[in-house]
Amino acid sequence: MLEDIVVTPHPNYPRADNYGSQDFDDQEDGREALLGSENRTRGIERIRPQSARVWTQVSGIVIESAPTLLLTTTGLLLTGELLDHVSRWRAMMTIDELIMIIPVILNLKGNLEMNLSARLGTAANMGELDEPQVRRKIILGNLALLQVQATVVAFVAACVSMLLGIFVPEPALAPVDTPSSIMNATLAFAIRAPRPHIPNPVRKPKSGFIEFIMVGSTAMLSACMSSILLGSFMCGLIIVCRHFGRDPDNIAPPIASCLGDLVTLCLLGVVSSVLITFVNTPFPLILAILLVLSATVCAMIVRRNPHVKNLITQGWSPLFGAMAISSATGIVLDVFATRFRGFPLLAIVISGLPGSVGSIFVSRLSTALHAAASMNNLSSQKQEPSARIVMITLLLITLPIEIGFLALLKAFGWLQLPIVFAVASVIFFCCAVSISLFLARLLTNFLWARDLDPDMYALPVHSAVMDLIGQLLLVLCFEIVSLLGTRLEN
Numbered sequence: 001m002l003e004d005i006v007v008t009p010h011p012n013y014p015r016a017d018n019y020g021s022q023d024f025d026d027q028e029d030g031r032e033a034l035l036g037s038e039n040r041t042r043g044i045e046r047i048r049p050q051s052a053r054v055w056t057q058v059s060g061i062v063i064e065s066a067p068t069l070l071l072t073t074t075g076l077l078l079t080g081e082l083l084d085h086v087s088r089w090r091a092m093m094t095i096d097e098l099i100m101i102i103p104v105i106l107n108l109k110g111n112l113e114m115n116l117s118a119r120l121g122t123a124a125n126m127g128e129l130d131e132p133q134v135r136r137k138i139i140l141g142n143l144a145l146l147q148v149q150a151t152v153v154a155f156v157a158a159c160v161s162m163l164l165g166i167f168v169p170e171p172a173l174a175p176v177d178t179p180s181s182i183m184n185a186t187l188a189f190a191i192r193a194p195r196p197h198i199p200n201p202v203r204k205p206k207s208g209f210i211e212f213i214m215v216g217s218t219a220m221l222s223a224c225m226s227s228i229l230l231g232s233f234m235c236g237l238i239i240v241c242r243h244f245g246r247d248p249d250n251i252a253p254p255i256a257s258c259l260g261d262l263v264t265l266c267l268l269g270v271v272s273s274v275l276i277t278f279v280n281t282p283f284p285l286i287l288a289i290l291l292v293l294s295a296t297v298c299a300m301i302v303r304r305n306p307h308v309k310n311l312i313t314q315g316w317s318p319l320f321g322a323m324a325i326s327s328a329t330g331i332v333l334d335v336f337a338t339r340f341r342g343f344p345l346l347a348i349v350i351s352g353l354p355g356s357v358g359s360i361f362v363s364r365l366s367t368a369l370h371a372a373a374s375m376n377n378l379s380s381q382k383q384e385p386s387a388r389i390v391m392i393t394l395l396l397i398t399l400p401i402e403i404g405f406l407a408l409l410k411a412f413g414w415l416q417l418p419i420v421f422a423v424a425s426v427i428f429f430c431c432a433v434s435i436s437l438f439l440a441r442l443l444t445n446f447l448w449a450r451d452l453d454p455d456m457y458a459l460p461v462h463s464a465v466m467d468l469i470g471q472l473l474l475v476l477c478f479e480i481v482s483l484l485g486t487r488l489e490n
Contacts, residue, residue, distance in 0.1 A: 061393045064250035069356055070401055075258030076352045079106075082265055091272035095279075097215045098272050101161035105219055105268070106261045107326050108153040109226060111319055111460040113260035116146055117234050117252035118363045118455040119311075124242045125249065125367045126374065134307075139235045141308035143228070144298040148312065150227040151295035153319065154219035160323075162212050210279065217284040218275055220291045222268040230256070230263050249367055253359035253459065258352075315456035322464035329468040332475065340478045342415045349405050350429055351470035355463045357394050358436035362462060364390065365444040366454040391437045395430065402429045420486045421477075428477040432470045439465065 083102065086092060092099050120129070120142065129135040234256055241248040275284055302312050329351075336343050365387070406422055409415040417425075443462055444454040 058389065058393050060247070061250060061390065062397055064246055065360055065394065066397050066401075068251050068254050068360075069353060069398060072254040072258040072356045073349060073353055073401060073405060075262050076348045079258070079261045079265060082262065082269075086265060086269040089269060089273055091218075091276040092269075094276060095211055095214060097158075097161040097164070097211060098218065098268075100164045101157050101215055101219055102265065102268060103326075104160050104323065105154060105157040105223060106264055107323055107464075108157060108319055109150065109223055109264050110257050110260040111322060111463065112146060112149050112153065112227070113230055113234060113256035114253050114359055114459045114463070115315060115456055116142060116231060117238070117248070117256040118359075118366060118459055120235060120238045121248040121252050121363050122367045122370050122455055124238050125247070126370060129239065129242060135239075137305060138307045141302060141305035143231050143235070144301040144305070145308050145311055146227045146231045147224055147298040148295050148302060150223035151220050151291060152316075154223035155216060156320070158212065158216040158219045161215055213284045213288060214275060214279050217288040217291070218268065218272045220288060221275075222264060222271045224291060224294070225267050225271070226260070226264040230260055233259070247364075249363040250360055253363050254356035257356060257359065257463070311456065314453065315460075318457045318460040322460035325461070325464035325468060329464070329471055332468070332471045336471075336475055336478070340475075342409075343474065343478065345409070345414065346425065347471050347474055349402060350425070350432055350474045351467045353398055353401065354429075354432040354436035354470055355466040357398055357433055358440040358462050358466055359459055361387070361390065361394060361437055361440040362444050362454060362458045365441060366448075366458070369444070369448050369454070387441065391434075391441075394437060395433050398433050399426070399430070402426060418481075418486045420484060421481045424477050424481050425474075428473045432466070432473050435469055436462075436466050 086102075087099055120138075123129050123138055128138060234252060237255070238248040238252055241251055275287075278284060299312065303309050403426065406417055406425065410417050440458070440462055443458050447454045447457050
């Protein structure tokens with residue numbers, strides 16, 4: 001049980017009654033508030049030891065963030081490959097809108113889990129999860145909130161896919177391997193998993209009520225099941241991190257992003273394969289009604305929970321704004337995926353990895369700001385901590401991952417990488433990570449200055465913008481290398 005998990009403060013950390021001596025206007029204090037987990041200011045519970053060294057703090061970031069970012073890159077690859085297979089299943093071949101809904105729901109759903117991880121990471125570092133009763137209320141309230149958000153997001157995704165199914169023209173009886181407008185519409189939103197090769201089915205009637213109910217029930221059931229599984233996993237992960245003295249801000253957001261895509265895609269494929277056998281029965285409609293009723297009950301639970309009742313109305317605008325930004329990114333992918341060989345595969349890292357690094361930084365900054373506000377109790381006295389060491393450390397962590405990824409592509413024969421292109425891609429990758437870190441800092445401070453919680457508003461916008469910037473930088477890399485007379489082959 002959650003209440004049986006005991007969080008024991010490290011004996012070297014002074015307690016909160018020493019906070020009176022802390023000067024948060026001091027640049028060093030602010031800087032070290034963002035550093036390694038073992039010596040990090042943890043809200044109202046702990047302060048850093050005066051003898052803490054920078055190397056110890058940096059090593060904490062490396063130990064916690066490097067495996068997480070490596071796992072994120074692997075998850076992005078697996079999601080792309082899984083999408084390639086799922087798109088050929090019977091349900092996807094029968095109802096085109098089921099293919100179209102995949103990237104839309106992955107984009108929206110992944111942001112929900114990242115927001116959850118950021119909120120709970122802040123709560124953990126502030127010491128709010130250490131009391132069993134409070135921890136239970138916070139976690140149950142956030143899981144109920146996640147169910148409401150997942151149901152709404154899935155319904156919106158179903159509506160978007162149905163609109164695409166109505167207005168996107170489809171050629172009749174096109175060859176199976178010919179790229180169709182259905183594939184182009186899917187690519188126009190496919191950001192997190194950019195390797196689909198969707199076959200063009202034979203011509204079918206335009207979408208109707210039966211297809212809409214099928215798509216809606218599939219999306220809502222998949223999203224709700226994913227929220228239960230992944231939300232519970234993320235809550236457990238953050239509690240375990242807290243128990244062992246690790247910083248969830250370094251671990252949870254990237255894992256939430258990559259696992260959210262992978263788990264949701266798996267469930268979407270399985271649920272659609274099961275429900276396709278009931279497509280002409282009332283079962284999908286009954287299921288959709290039950291899911292809406294379940295979300296209504298969860299909304300009532302959230303409204304009665306003092307820890308999360310205000311969150312039910314927050315964070316919607318960045319979710320749908322991120323979806324709009326992602327559509328522009330999908331256009332870039334659609335245009336250049338066939339023009340440049342290996343573009344979708346390379347886009348996984350140059351878009352996904354910088355976004356994951358930025359999510360770590362956003363979460364750390366948000367926690368530091370909440371901690372400073374709690375201790376000063378005056379929002380006007382909040383001051384941005386200096387985070388140069390954190391930014392440099394996160395940049396250096398990602399370099400070996402990028403180089404290892406390129407070496408893996410070369411070793412397995414997926415792409416033949418000339419040395420000129422490899423060097424250029426590493427340089428542009430560093431540019432993408434640097435932009436991601438600076439954008440994370442500016443966006444977090446911008447939202448905080450306007451009394452908007454970065455844990456709810458920053459991550460969706462940041463991830464969507466970095467997807468777009470990353471792919472534009474990759475296009476620039478291809479163009480420059482082409483001007484130098486080097487071609488990429490696979």
